[in-house]
Amino acid sequence: MIRIEDEIFLKKKFDFEKLKEFGFCFENNTYIYSEDFMDGDFKAVIEISDVLKGKVIDNFSNEEYMPLRIESFDGEYVCKVREAYKSILKRIADICCTDVFFANDQANRITNRIFQTYGVKPDFPWNDDNGVFRHLDT
16 A cells, blocks of 8 residues: 655645645644545545545545555556645645655754754755764864
8 A cells, every 4th residue: 555645745844824724624633624636536635633644535436546545556547546636735735834854753853953053954965864964164
């Protein structure tokens, strides 16, 4: 099973005020947003609480559209649905999130502390998720 949401929202931090402005409703400690897409054939439902959950509902059957999550399903129609869903998620990420250096909250807190103290941001010399901090004088 692929988690499209993890791919889109990795290294993103939600701004909860912007979520409300975007159209999310706050119910039972969860921000919820839904949007019909592909001419109303599908509905994206995104829930944000302690964890991020997303699903695509086939409006004809009113059930979750599972081919979206199966990597081996790569037919033209499934790919169109997947790309349309990703487009919704990317729009939410662009409008409602800020970029962070690391996926882990603790690593980002340490990064912010280093920046506040020394004015240094992490460098990623290996083009992966491993960042290093370099003293400006050396």
